[in-house]
Amino acid sequence: MHITILTLGSRGDVQPFIALGVGLKQAGYKVKIASQATFKSEISSRGLEFALISGNPKEGIESAEGQAMLRTKNPIDFVRRMGDLLEPLMEKVFLDSWQACQETDAIIGGGFPFWGFDIAEKLNIPFYYAYLTPGYPTKEFPNAVTPAHLEKLGGIYNRFSYTLTIQLFWQFFRKPINQFRESILNLPPTSIWKNVFTKMEDAKVNYLIGCSASVIPKPKDWSNRVHLTGYWFLDTPDNFTPPTDLVNFLKSGSPPVYIGFGSMAGEEAQKIAEIALLALAKTQQRGIFLSGWGSIKNSDLPDTVFQIDNIPHSWLFPKMACIVHHGGAGTTAATFRAGVPSIIIPFFGDQQFWAYQAAKLGVSPPMIDRKNLTVDSLAQAITNAVENQSIKENAASLGDKIRSENGVREVVEIFSSRNW
The missing domain is CATH 3.40.50.2000 (Glycogen Phosphorylase B;)
Structure with a gap:
């Protein structure tokens, strides 16, 4: 069985998914990781197949637009600036992701690449959405990109923070996603209200959350499709020699x-x-x-x-x-x-x-x-x-x-x- 993992970001974002790939390979699965060129050597050295997703998040962070994004304290402005920063890259990123998923049997969307769900929809294969942060909606704490101390406002606010954040996120990414769905996947566009995350719920997608219950106990209102697995650590190679x-x-x-x-x-x-x-x-x-x-x-x-x-x-x-x-x-x-x-x-x-x-x-x-x-x-x-x-x-x-x-x-x- 062939599993493709889509993952982008910094080393801290990508490395846990390399660990997942290694574990799945050891269990007998064929694993491909699609990510940016920065991680090609490390992925290949672990015996995993590598596929390139174009773009360099480091360059984006270091740009004037990226620095402005880092300085903002407003989560709405942050999502807007992130959308503006990434939009010019998205068409190629989507196409690379689509090509990487050919002849695969299941897709894991590692963190940001939620468009893996659209690809899985087209290929009619299972999709797993994997987070490093407990991002599934709950009344027990607010969405992680909103002020954490506001959890004191209670369950109604906490749950609403997910609805608001997801909808804002969707507004900024709906246009490039729908262009991808129509031009490459030959699928109908997704509406302004029926966002990709709502569709994941309708499709009964399984969520993998790479966090420890010793840090964040599993909320009582989470679906049984949400798996709080513990962290995904990539252990030090046996041949590592420190300087x-x-x-x-x-x-x-x-x-x-x-x-x-x-x-x-x-x-x-x-x-x-x-x-x-x-x-x-x-x-x-x-x-x-x-x-x-x-x-x-x-x-x-x-x-x-x-x-x-x-x-x-x-x-x-x-x-x-x-x-x-x-x-x-x-x-x-x-x-x-x-x-x-x-x-x-x-x-x-x-x-x-x-x-x-x-x-x-x-x-x-x-x-x-x-x-x-x-x-x-x-x-x-x-x-x-x-x-x-x-x-x-x-x-x-x-x-x-x-x-x-x-x-x-x-x-x-x-x-x-x-x-x-």
Whole structure:
């Protein structure tokens, strides 16, 4: 049986779906992952088939339009700006996705690529919609791209936040989706009110949510088609050898504070990096700086700070005193699994949701809003994270629970239980 996974985004967005692909392949399925060129080598090295989806999200994030999107605090404006940013790319992305799904038996839409449902409709094959954030509607908490603290308004608001967000999202993507349906798939357009997500419900689509019940307990009002499986971790390759200079740095002193902002780039990420350096100095903490996709660079790092480009989180994070990051779903999951405290400075999207949940779980100091970020506020948070015994114990306990789970195996069992 052949399964195609459509997935786009940063490393934190895509890597969990590589983990899913590996698990499904080990279970005997033939797996193809369609994603951007950035991940071709990693996907192929795991023995999975790769198909190219054109476009580079990094370039979009680093553009003037992308930076404006990151700066907005309004979720409606955020969705509008994201639509404007992506619309010029969508025609080619849709076509590449369509070509990647030929001769497949099932499609997993990994996160953003909801148009996999339209392709599955045309091919008359099963579609699974997979999230890294618990995005299925519920009365228990609001949609992850809306202010998380407003859950105090109660079930009616929480449930409505999904309806509103989905409908707004559909307004910005309805035109390119319907052009794709009519010109490529030869299917009728979808109406303004009967959006693709409503159609998924009508089709009784199964939802796979790569999150731990120890972090977000499964809401009582979720359908039995919604599977909260646990996280999908891609383990460190057996042949991984860490850089010698990094190993020596780790051995030379106390556990450092990791600072990295994943796919967050541009002037604001650089500004935060500069604040972080000063906060490390003020707290007399050693540091690990991730340059990576965020392009955080500083040629004048002190001897107490080591810069890395990319290293497996599963190897590095357990060795840290705490993790300072942007709150992306992938980085947050890796931090929870490592069992160390975190400090989250969210930029956009679901990142503030994860910051709120981490503080609620007692594994992080309160979220630091970017507009309130100063050397003093970050230094205070670092001191709290590395010295507060309650936070450290809560983080360690949560890490034990998550390491005992196997979300990939849960997904494999869901597929294996289907009567193909």
